[in-house]
Amino acid sequence: MTESTSAADGPTVANPGQTGAVTEETHLKRVLGLPAIVLFGVAYMVPLTVFSTLGPVSELTDNHLVGSYVLTLLGMMFTALSYGVMSRRYPVAGSAYTYSQRTFGGALGFLTGWALLLDYILLPMINYMLIGLYLNTAFPSIPSWVFFLLALALVTGLNIRGITSVSRMNTVFVVVQVVFCIVFAVLVVRTASGQGSVPNPWNAVFGGGAHLGTLLTGAAILCLSFLGFDAVSTLSEEARNPRRDIPRGIVLVTLIGGLIFIVLALLSYLVIPDWHSFEHVDTASAEVIRAAGGSTFSNAFVAAYVAGGLGSALASQASVSRILFTMGRDQVLPHSVFGVLNSRTKTPVRAILVVSAVSLVGLLLPLSFAISIISFGALTGFTMVNLSVFKAYVINDHRRSPRDMMRYFLLPAIGFVLTVWLWTSLPHNAILLGLLWTVVGAGQLARITGGFRRKPPQMDLQEIA
Numbered sequence: 001m002t003e004s005t006s007a008a009d010g011p012t013v014a015n016p017g018q019t020g021a022v023t024e025e026t027h028l029k030r031v032l033g034l035p036a037i038v039l040f041g042v043a044y045m046v047p048l049t050v051f052s053t054l055g056p057v058s059e060l061t062d063n064h065l066v067g068s069y070v071l072t073l074l075g076m077m078f079t080a081l082s083y084g085v086m087s088r089r090y091p092v093a094g095s096a097y098t099y100s101q102r103t104f105g106g107a108l109g110f111l112t113g114w115a116l117l118l119d120y121i122l123l124p125m126i127n128y129m130l131i132g133l134y135l136n137t138a139f140p141s142i143p144s145w146v147f148f149l150l151a152l153a154l155v156t157g158l159n160i161r162g163i164t165s166v167s168r169m170n171t172v173f174v175v176v177q178v179v180f181c182i183v184f185a186v187l188v189v190r191t192a193s194g195q196g197s198v199p200n201p202w203n204a205v206f207g208g209g210a211h212l213g214t215l216l217t218g219a220a221i222l223c224l225s226f227l228g229f230d231a232v233s234t235l236s237e238e239a240r241n242p243r244r245d246i247p248r249g250i251v252l253v254t255l256i257g258g259l260i261f262i263v264l265a266l267l268s269y270l271v272i273p274d275w276h277s278f279e280h281v282d283t284a285s286a287e288v289i290r291a292a293g294g295s296t297f298s299n300a301f302v303a304a305y306v307a308g309g310l311g312s313a314l315a316s317q318a319s320v321s322r323i324l325f326t327m328g329r330d331q332v333l334p335h336s337v338f339g340v341l342n343s344r345t346k347t348p349v350r351a352i353l354v355v356s357a358v359s360l361v362g363l364l365l366p367l368s369f370a371i372s373i374i375s376f377g378a379l380t381g382f383t384m385v386n387l388s389v390f391k392a393y394v395i396n397d398h399r400r401s402p403r404d405m406m407r408y409f410l411l412p413a414i415g416f417v418l419t420v421w422l423w424t425s426l427p428h429n430a431i432l433l434g435l436l437w438t439v440v441g442a443g444q445l446a447r448i449t450g451g452f453r454r455k456p457p458q459m460d461l462q463e464i465a
Contacts, residue, residue, distance in 0.1 A: 028237040028322070029163070029346045034245040034252075036167040037235055041253030042260075043170040043311035044228035044319070047177045048304060050264045053221060055284025058275040061218040062211075066204040066265045068218030073258030075219065076226045078415035079382045080254040082389045084247030085408070087233045089392065091242035094326035095233040095319075096381035096388075101330075103388040103396070106456030107445060110332050112384045113323060114441030118434060119227065119377030120320035121355060125362035126370050127313035128152050131306050133367070138302050145363055155313045156356045159321065162345045163238050166314050173311030180304035181264065187292040188267040199273035201266055220422055225261060227378040228312070229254045230385075231319040317355050324351040332448055332456050376434030379422055386416040 032040075050069075058065045086099040094101070096116055101109020131151045132144035158165045192198050200207065206215075232249045236242040239249075268288045278284045289301045325348035328338025342349040362370065393399040393408035423431075449456055 028325075028341070030238055030240050030242075031164055032167065032235060032239045032245075033241075034249060036171075037232055037239060037245055037249035038252050038256065039170050039174050040167060040235060040315050040318075041229055041232040041249060042256055043174050043308075044231045044315035045225065045253065045257040046228075046308040046312045047174075047181065047257065047260045047264070048301075048308045049225050050261045051268075051285035051288075051301075051305070053225070054265070054268055054288065055275065055278055055281040057218045057221055058269075058278075058284065059281050060221070061214045063204060063208065063269065063273065063275055064206070064210045064215055065218065066201075066262055066269060067206050067210055067215050068222055069258065069262045069265050070205060071215055071219040072222040072226065073254070073262065075415075075418045076223065076229070076254055076258065077251075078411055078418060079386060080229055080250050082386045082412045082415050083230055083233055084250045085389050085412075086385055086392070087236055087246040087250065088243045091236040091239070091246060092326065095230055095323060096385050097323060098326065099388045100384040103392045104384075106332075107449070107452075108384075110327075110445050110456050111438060111441055112380060113327055113332075114444070115380035115434065115438055116323065116377045117320065118437050119374050119381070120231075120316060120323060121358055122370055122374050123228075123316040124152075124155065124313045124320070124355060125359040125365075126367070126374065127309045127316065128155075128359055129362045129365075129367050129370065131309045131313075134302050134306055134309070138299065148363060151310060151313065152356055152359055155310065155317055156352060158314060159317050159352045160342075160345060160347055160349050162347050163235070163318060166318050170311050170314055173307045173314075176307040177304050177311075180300060181260070183297075183300070184264070184289075184292060185267055187297065188270055191292050192270045199270055201270070204266055204269040204273070222261075223422055224375055226254065226257065227375060228315070229257065230378070230381060231315055234319040234322040237322075317352065320355050321348045321351040324348065324354065330456075332445075373430045373433045375422075375426060376430050376437070379419055379426070380434075382419040383416060386412040386419060 054065065057068060061068050090098050090102055092098050094113065097109055097113025100112040103109075128148045128151050129144075132146075132148035135147040136142065136144035158169055202208075229250055232253055233246060235249075236246050239245050268285075271288050271291050272278065272284075275281065275284070278287055280287075286298065286301075289298050293300075324333065324338045325341070327333045328335050328340070328348075328351065331339065333339070337354065338348065338351045340350065341347060389408055389412040393404065399408055445456065446452055
């Protein structure tokens with residue numbers, strides 16, 4: 001029997017034998033407009049992340065990094081459209097967890113959310129590790145762990161204060177990166193024009209002997225740069241007009257982020273058009289920056305990259321704390337830890353602190369190990385969101401007109417196929433650890449359902465939406 005409450009009482013958890021009223025303290029504050037939502041997503045994606053893969057992917061694609069980015073953007077747009085469709089249907093904070101839960105049921109929804117946590121909960125930690133490493137290169141006398149802890153403390157404090165503080169700081173961090181990109185563009189134009197002959201930009205896209213196979217392989221790697229656009233959907237309960245602004249924000253963030261990556265990759269090609277010219281492929285970005293603006297500009301790059309890392313850490317910690325909060329509110333995770341908000345700031349403080357505690361593990365792990373497993377959860381979420389569109393609209397709602405089949409079947413089907421294809425490019429250790437994480441999640445699901453004898457708890461979304 002499902003409990004119900006009045007609008008004044010708020011939503012309830014609907015599950016036989018396991019119900020519980022949810023108070024107003026579980027409502028996030030609706031304060032974000034479309035510009036703040038877009039800035040949040042762009043900050044999460046880190047515009048300067050293009051430099052982290054510049055050398056290896058240029059080598060892999062034989063100088064066609066730009067072409068691979070174009071293919072990646074086209075592929076990611078299909079999944080972004082699916083996120084937009086589902087966020088309009090369920091404008092709440094749970095992202096792929098909520099969409100798959102409401103479409104396929106609580107058990108599969110829980111496992112999707114659990115897998116998604118693997119991506120979200122590790123990303124803040126990776127940002128702190130990168131910030132520590134970059135600042136240590138600029139200030140070698142200070143250990144990287146000091147910068148790690150300072151960044152963690154700053155990001156945690158801002159997240160506890162509320163999404164408005166996160167949004168304001170993200171604006172600053174995005175502006176720093178945009179200013180760097182503009183200066184970089186000016187320096188590249190000056191450098192390229194001084195070389196006498198300017199390389200043909202088309203050769204970096206699909207010309208100059210490009211091969212589709214290597215372009216697609218490069219695109220599989222570069223998809224990792226887009227894993228943050230789904231974070232926008234976690235802001236649904238903090239958007240003033242979620243059904244309008246969240247879908248728009250998801251698509252805009254994907255387009256803006258992709259175009260920034262393409263432009264920066266193209267500018268880098270104009271500076272050093274042949275990857276054979278790199279002294280060291282792994283540090284190609286440093287060589288490009290130095291060739292464009294000298295050692296002083298290299299220091300500016302470190303500052304801008306750290307700003308990007310802080311912005312991504314802010315956004316990723318905010319996102320994962322909202323997913324943990326939603327799962328705690330649904331009582332599939334301990335409600336007393338994850339499912340409550342601070343009465344003053346209206347933020348999931350306990351969930352934020354848990355994420356910070358997990359991030360401390362980064363002081364002991366190698367960066368390569370942490371990065372290798374981060375995409376497992378995101379690709380799980382991508383797969384389930386594409387499937388959810390088809391199930392919710394074509395199967396459940398019987399939306400089968402030619403227009404609906406295009407929107408709710410063909411487009412998500414393309415997104416699904418592309419996502420499954422990306423699974424084949426994951427490292428074996430990432431797949432193994434992801435599967436082990438899923439097994440742990442299945443154990444938690446068995447515990448809360450009494451050995452799968454009961455349905456998992458599920459939030460009544462009527463009052464939230």
